[in-house]
Amino acid sequence: MGYPWKNLSPKDGFLVKQQALLSDIDQKILTFLYQPLVGNAAYSLYMTLWTEIEEENYWSEGILHSELLALLNIGIPELYQARIKLEAIGLIKTYLQTSPTKLIVYELQAPQTSDVFFKDDLLSLLLLEKVGERKFKKLRNRFVVETIDKNKFQEITKSFLDVFQFDAELLKREKELLKQPVSYIGNTSSTRPRVDPKTFDLKFFYTGLNQQYINRSSITKEIEETILVLHTLYGLDELAMQQFVLNASDIETGKIDEKRLKRLAYDDYHNKNQQNISLKDVVEKDIEVESNQQKMRETELTKRGLTKEDIAVIEVSEQISPVDFMNSIKDQKGGFVTKPEEWTLEEIVKKANLPTAVINILIHYILVVRNNPTLDQKLAYKIANDWAQEKVLAPEEAIQKVKKMYSENAEKRQQQESRSKSYTQNRGKTNYGNQTTTRKETLPDWAKEGNNQLEEKPMSEEEQKAFMERLKRIQNFGKEGE
Template identity: 65%
Template sequence: MNYPWKNLSPKDGFKVRQNGLLSDMDQKILTFLYQPLIGATAYSLYMTLWTEVEDDKYWSDGILHSELLALLNIGIPELYQARIKLEAIGLLKTYVSSEQEKNFVYELLSPQPVHVFFKDDLLSLLLFEKVGERKFRKLRQRFTSNSVNPKEFEEITKSFLDVYHFDSQLFNQEKNLLTEPVELVGATESTAPQLDSKQFDFKFFYDGLSTQYINRSSITKEIEKTIIVLNTMYGVDELKMQKAVLEASDIDTGKVDDRKLKQLIYDQYHQTNQQAVHVKDVMEEVIATSKTKRQFRKNELKHQGFTNEDIAVIEVSETMAPYDFMTSIKEQKGGFVAKTEEWTLENLLKRANLPSSVVNILIHYVLVVRGNPTFTQNLADSIANDWSQDNVTSPERAIQKVKELYQENAAKKQKREEQQKSYSKSKPATYRNNQASTRKETLPEWAKDDYQETEEKPMSKEEQEAFMQRIKRLEKQN
């Protein structure tokens, strides 16, 4: 399963850069105007990232995504969905390092000022469709302030030169200092969401209007942006837009009234559609599809005879990178990933023609099923060679191979014990005693008669339960 959030891991680090200090007004704009558009999760993500930056600072300390997931109580897909919503609406820029160890930078952008928000066709129409006319008017009224009545009050404000003396000579002396290029806080302006204009054929649109009374110059860049928004939101094609523009134009001057144009399109749409415009969230569909596929796959694995524990390991193996998977197991066992293990894993991934999920099952076999303290190269290469030659391409097939290995070793052990018992019974007691008394302890362990290979067995029940609890927590995060 290949989903957009697959390359985002709870173990990835990130820092937050704040472009400027959020004012009380910014917070109100985010809460009342942006939250209806982006939803509660994206709003919570923005506010959480904002609080990660300490007062009077513009960069946060390094943080793991696992901490963010715990704070928001969501998984990786929901985090990714919330993040791209903030990006699309113009509240966030995301950067990722090009180094092997993945790190992100989340740059928070200030929301649009109120006067810009309500003048922006896309933002204002989205809000209008989301909350309805009554609530829209109420929200706009919340940010409306009457100006001072000039009939009642006379302005007596002093100008700069009325109060301060301007020394032009000093300005010339310090001119170089004042013009030094520095990156100041707030220099990056907030951006409104952008739409693709390619889907609307303006050439065909203008060709149809060329024979009409409308002045070409009256359709300004601002009106073109309005046309793109109306085309995107309400699906108005070029022919219908020509008709609407004609109705919204002054027959004497040929000028287009953009407010009338928006009202016409809105009325026409809602005459035939009783419901508000539904803005489709692409990621919601992808997440829903992934959940459906995941459930289907889980049912399929159960039908094939895999246990719930097997399925949990399979699912986690498909969502984590091998290094993260190994680190997680080592931490559960109270250990750490040694440098030699890093090199072994890196060489294995380069040389073995095995998917990452299969490599994860191999790691699980060595460190959990066998209970080995380290991931050694000889053993890893031997198993990887066997699996590559046997064309093991899925984690479930890898688990089947693990079970086959376990059963094979158990059978060998039983056969060896039976042979040893049979051999011992066939010898006279005096011979066995003499053999025991003359045995030399200088022999290596593997050469002794009573040598037995280390039994390959699972963790104890308590250790296994603790490990599965951790697997379930990782599964929830992904």
């Protein structure tokens, strides 16, 4: 199954653009009215992106998604889920650049004003369903301003021309300057979420109403939007909606009471259902499915005798590219990737026809298990050739190969050490009569270096723990399945 967030990588850069200056009242609207709709993660994402823009600036500096993930303490799927919620509710617009480099721009949109929010059918009904009627009224009252009784007061406000005079000729001369095309902060209106359900047949709906006393002109564009919202939220079909519209209409005038229409639909749903409607975004189910698949995979690998550390390495090997994998290990060890290593890796990727995860296990074996400072070309080619010929197609198979190599090499070392010790003891003893002389062999430096074989051993427990922590962070950042 392909998941949409797999196109997003922690190493992808992004910029944040502020479309409108956000005020304190905007923050209150976001907190009290939008947060219940989008959830904590999406709210935190919006506020975090907002803080990336410094005061009096409208663009952020370039940032990596890995930094954003670390701040929010979530993975790629959860970040994608939070982002599309903000997009759907009208708080973010996302733009993608693929050439010459991949770059994403998040354009923050201002929230609706409180009066527009509560007049918007979709937003207000969603909030009502989410928090309940009592809390809904309480939230609405937070944004209600007591109006002036203009019947008791006389307005004495001065007009512009009562206070200012200007030179009309000067204004005419500067007309061209004023026409220069520029983009101003906050020059676009806030984005409202829309519904356009294909499951509601408006033509059939209107045909049924034509036989009634309803005045067709009474169904304005706004009321039509309300009908579509009620259909979307409460699953009302065309026939049911016709009846609700009739019940909300004035028999004499044929006009429709929009508030009564919404109340009738709301009461009907809750009389039949003991709970509020539950909205799930399209990604939530995919994340749950992927999580269950991962748990099943871990169980399967455990049954095959793999340790938690093995499984963690396998999971990471399946999620990031060989280049990123090698860079991560080198960073951990305080080193860097050399050009010959890059060429070696490129050659293996091109010619060995091994899966990405299997190549990552090869890298892990040479740099971590063997603790080599570099990706030894000769050894890497030898292992890649062997695995290609043996048709090693899964990282767990590669891990088993690694364990077998480690075991065989350990056994060979033990035999060599045993033979060497026996040889040294026999050569070092010479009998002259009854006297035994022990002679110590002295080897030159080059010979010592030549005979010193690199010991294959895993990292110490402390080093392994630190390495696994880093892998976990990569795994958390890199759920994009590279």
